[in-house]
Amino acid sequence: MLKFALEKLRDQYDFIIIDCSPSLGLITVNSLTAADSVIIPVQCEYYALEGLGKLLNTIKIVQGRLNTELAIEGILLTMYDTRLRLANQVVEEVKMHFQEIVFDTVIHRNTTLGEAPSYGESIIMHDASSKGSINYLNFAREILQKNDMTNMTNEDKSNIFSDEL
Numbered sequence: 001m002l003k004f005a006l007e008k009l010r011d012q013y014d015f016i017i018i019d020c021s022p023s024l025g026l027i028t029v030n031s032l033t034a035a036d037s038v039i040i041p042v043q044c045e046y047y048a049l050e051g052l053g054k055l056l057n058t059i060k061i062v063q064g065r066l067n068t069e070l071a072i073e074g075i076l077l078t079m080y081d082t083r084l085r086l087a088n089q090v091v092e093e094v095k096m097h098f099q100e101i102v103f104d105t106v107i108h109r110n111t112t113l114g115e116a117p118s119y120g121e122s123i124i125m126h127d128a129s130s131k132g133s134i135n136y137l138n139f140a141r142e143i144l145q146k147n148d149m150t151n152m153t154n155e156d157k158s159n160i161f162s163d164e165l
């Protein structure tokens with residue numbers, strides 16, 4: 001049903017983002033059926049890798065039976081903490097396994113990102129100069145770049161995405 005509701009809106013927006021819950025229930029399957037592509041946020045923690053395997057399985061099933069057009073937009077690494085060895089291992093492992101489908105932008109663990117929802121605000125409205133805002137703005141630019149929706153030069157791109165990992 002979601003699929004038909006979205007068809008009506010498709011012409012009016014450049015992007016329609018469906019925010020899913022982390023569980024793989026009926027609503028998530030519905031969303032994957034209606035979507036053109038899926039962004040997979042992965043926290044840089046061990047258990048996140050287990051969840052990633054399950055989600056990729058679900059995506060395969062949906063691609064096989066419900067939505068053959070469903071693409072993977074990319075994997076977004078979040079909650080990255082430079083000081084943690086485990087976080088670095090997760091980044092390495094995800095990049096090794098999934099290579100080019102991992103976004104260059106990485107979202108660093110950031111207190112302001114955790115605070116913003118308690119004020120009912122997006123991170124940009126809450127504190128546009130925070131590291132979290134900068135990370136998510138870079139991510140938005142990367143998505144635009146990938147979809148050929150920006151005039152950014154390659155030089156601009158490498159300046160923006162060269163995150164100090």
Ligand SMILES: Nc1ncnc2c1ncn2[C@@H]1O[C@H](COP(=O)(O)OP(=O)(O)OP(=O)(O)O)[C@@H](O)[C@H]1O
Pocket residue numbers: 020021022041042043078079080107108109110111112113114
């Ligand atoms: N303090 C933080 N620093 C960096 N990234 C964060 C932080 N808090 C949340 N995130 C990331 O931002 C995204 C949105 O977080 P959110 O709190 O909405 O959790 P969620 O996994 O979407 O679960 P929920 O169903 O509760 O919304 C997640 O990908 C999460 O990893």
Ligand SMILES: [Mg+2]
Pocket residue numbers: 019
């Ligand atoms: Mg959420």
